[in-house]
Amino acid sequence: MDERVRQDFTEFVTARSAELFRLAYVLTADRHAAEDLLQNTLIKAAAHWGRIHSSPEAYVRRIMYREQVSLWRWRARRPETAMAQVPEPPEPDQAGTVEARLDLKGALLALPPRKRAVLVLRYLEDLPEGQVASILGCSVGTVRSQTHKAIAQLKLDAPSLGLSDTEVNR
Amino acid sequence: MNGPEPLIADALREIAAEAPRPQRMADAAWQAGRRRRRRGLAAAVTAGAGAIAAVIALIVIVTGSPARPAGPPTLAAGPVALSTPIQFRQVAAISTHDCPVNSAAVLGPATSPAGSQQVPGTACYTFTQRGMTVTRLKSATVVKAGVGYAIMIRFFPADATRIAALTSKLVGQPSPHCQLAIIVGDRVLVAATVDQPIGSQAEIPGFISHAAAERLLGQG
Numbered sequence: 001m002d003e004r005v006r007q008d009f010t011e012f013v014t015a016r017s018a019e020l021f022r023l024a025y026v027l028t029a030d031r032h033a034a035e036d037l038l039q040n041t042l043i044k045a046a047a048h049w050g051r052i053h054s055s056p057e058a059y060v061r062r063i064m065y066r067e068q069v070s071l072w073r074w075r076a077r078r079p080e081t082a083m084a085q086v087p088e089p090p091e092p093d094q095a096g097t098v099e100a101r102l103d104l105k106g107a108l109l110a111l112p113p114r115k116r117a118v119l120v121l122r123y124l125e126d127l128p129e130g131q132v133a134s135i136l137g138c139s140v141g142t143v144r145s146q147t148h149k150a151i152a153q154l155k156l157d158a159p160s161l162g163l164s165d166t167e168v169n170r
Numbered sequence: 171m172n173g174p175e176p177l178i179a180d181a182l183r184e185i186a187a188e189a190p191r192p193q194r195m196a197d198a199a200w201q202a203g204r205r206r207r208r209r210g211l212a213a214a215v216t217a218g219a220g221a222i223a224a225v226i227a228l229i230v231i232v233t234g235s236p237a238r239p240a241g242p243p244t245l246a247a248g249p250v251a252l253s254t255p256i257q258f259r260q261v262a263a264i265s266t267h268d269c270p271v272n273s274a275a276v277l278g279p280a281t282s283p284a285g286s287q288q289v290p291g292t293a294c295y296t297f298t299q300r301g302m303t304v305t306r307l308k309s310a311t312v313v314k315a316g317v318g319y320a321i322m323i324r325f326f327p328a329d330a331t332r333i334a335a336l337t338s339k340l341v342g343q344p345s346p347h348c349q350l351a352i353i354v355g356d357r358v359l360v361a362a363t364v365d366q367p368i369g370s371q372a373e374i375p376g377f378i379s380h381a382a383a384e385r386l387l388g389q390g
Binding site: 006007008009010011012013014015016017018019020021022023024025026029031034035038039042043044045046047048049055056057058101104105108109119120122123124125126151154155 | 174177180181182191206
């Protein structure tokens with residue numbers, strides 16, 4: 001029985017680890033931190049794998065988001081957080097557009113983890129506020145305020161993005 | 171442009187695409203997870219009322235608790251009766267010409283010469299006698315996969331045995347005989363090289379939208 005569950009877990013990880021790692025990488029903005037996050041997530045998932053009868057993907061992603069938020073809580077008590085470098089720029093096409101996109105990526109990578117997690121859930125996963133709140137274990141009001149503050153921060157850090165005041169202050 | 175959301179989503183997708191390949195971690199995570207569970211159980215037993223707590227913990231393990239948090243939108247979490255059967259067949263040949271009328275050939279996506287990457291356009295597939303059809307799934311979940319969507323499927327045990335037997339015969343065969351085509355209706359959804367046998371679950375990629383994946387599962 002245990003061997004069958006183990007095989008199921010191994011197959012899931014083999015099939016989905018690349019995609020889950022991409023999520024961990026967006027959330028942490030650092031290769032090693034992403035590996036740690038994915039590893040810790042999978043360890044927690046493995047502990048209960050026999051009880052997950054369906055939709056393991058949703059279960060694992062939820063663990064990962066919670067793990068990242070709790071990491072953020074832990075890091076918030078520390079004076080400094082190491083920040084990853086902005087990735088190498090791609091081949092330039094139109095100088096202005098590329099610069100604006102790099103600015104935005106840099107600004108996203110510089111956001112505190114919780115704000116970035118909210119943006120990932122809202123805009124990359126395209127989830128409604130209620131579901132974001134449920135996954136992160138906070139209120140809808142917190143999701144709204146974090147989104148608002150995150151976009152305001154992006155606007156400050158990436159002025160070339162051209163986010164309008166009306167959008168940010170809405 | 172209606173605000174910053176599309177720009178932010180694009181930038182996040184770009185960051186995700188830059189992620190390197192992760193290390194293999196299934197085995198290590200499994201071992202650590204089991205240790206964690208054993209530690210958790212041991213703590214529960216000592217913290218609880220001795221033998222009674224132990225009995226309760228055992229009951230939980232044996233029966234399996236269905237308590238599971240709700241996650242991002244998924245569907246068809248339980249057994250699925252497919253609206254259209256899914257066929258898994260060994261590829262005999264792939265040609266770039268149109269399929270002959272009244273033949274057993276099936277139209278599908280064109281692939282690169284290596285057979286691993288899809289390229290724009292269509293191709294005509296023919297198959298060997300090796301194949302199987304699945305009409306029911308233990309579970310199916312639509313998940314994001316790169317720019318599109320995929321369906322993570324779990325087979326019932328009988329089908330899992332058949333797919334394992336089928337795919338183990340494809341491993342190491344010369345191209346295109348090493349490719350397994352997934353056919354739904356009159357179309358090859360995807361054909362991929364099998365480098366290790368498929369077991370109880372598989373991922374069917376190649377859906378452009380969540381709705382397209384749902385349609386296969388008869389939920390759209």
